[in-house]
Amino acid sequence: MSMTESPDAGTLRRVSAVAGSEQRDALRDAIDADEALTLTAISSRFANLVVDPGFPGDVVVLAEEPGRTMLAHARTGVAAGALVVVHADVDTTLRRALEGLGAAIVPLGEPAEAVAEQVAAVRRPTRRRTTSWTDEPAERRPRLSPGERRALTHYVQGLTTVQVAAEMGVGYETAKTFLRRVRAKYAAVDRPAGRRAELINRAEEDGLL
Incomplete structure (x- = not known):
């Protein structure tokens, strides 16, 4: 795919995710089915995910309720050095904030397979932003x-x-x-x-x- 930034040959893209019970199994299956991806951690609560040794991996998937908490979780993923993919229906304000962090957004109506495709395709933004703690130098x-x-x-x-x-x-x-x-x-x-x-x-x- 032309928009895909694939991992180096022979390298799996590591994925950690927060997802509710209704989405968790489908998301796990979709990631497992993609030979370029490997699931390193998954939890229904972000507080549990961040203390898992498999967090953050290369990409953090947020399949949770949209809002300020989701934005904070996205910031944490970015601060940890990961790319972020959101699977939710978000309003315009939240979308702009998430996209400002470089997050990719997959509408909730899209299947888990679409999320896995986006995880494989998401690219790191080239433009620097200065809107949050996540954009501070590492020493901050x-x-x-x-x-x-x-x-x-x-x-x-x-x-x-x-x-x-x-x-x-x-x-x-x-x-x-x-x-x-x-x-x-x-x-x-x-x-x-x-x-x-x-x-x-x-x-x-x-x-x-």
């Missing part, structure tokens, strides 16, 4: 470990540190250390995160809510 985006990212995700959803520890299956001091490191890493790139409200803002900007 803290590099969180999987444990730190998971602790942050639980914490900004309203859990106490004790509850975060329980969810993660670690001790209280370990969870506390994860959160302390998260705050320190954000502070190191001049993004305040000392208070819970500030940490929630950072998480929203980075697509973790």
Whole structure:
């Protein structure tokens, strides 16, 4: 296909995806059927997807409810270095924002096979944008470990540190250390995160809510 930017010969394009139960099986089958693609992670919740070792891969597929949360998730995928494909019906405002990130959009009425085709065809934009944290230099985006990212995700959803520890299956001091490191890493790139409200803002900007 003329619009396709195929992976190098012999290289599979790695795909991670968030999709509801109604779409998940069809999407998995469509990706598996394409010899150029391999599914590295799939989940019904983005918060779970981002802590999976298979995230982000080369392309992140967002088959979820459209809105601000979807846009935040797209920003996270871009910040992680992936291309983004959206499978949803989006309004004009959201479409412009997503396209500004370089995301490809497949209408909800299109089958999973069309999504897989777009995953194989999506190309990285050549024009630089300056509208979000995802366009900041790499040093402006803290590099969180999987444990730190998971602790942050639980914490900004309203859990106490004790509850975060329980969810993660670690001790209280370990969870506390994860959160302390998260705050320190954000502070190191001049993004305040000392208070819970500030940490929630950072998480929203980075697509973790």
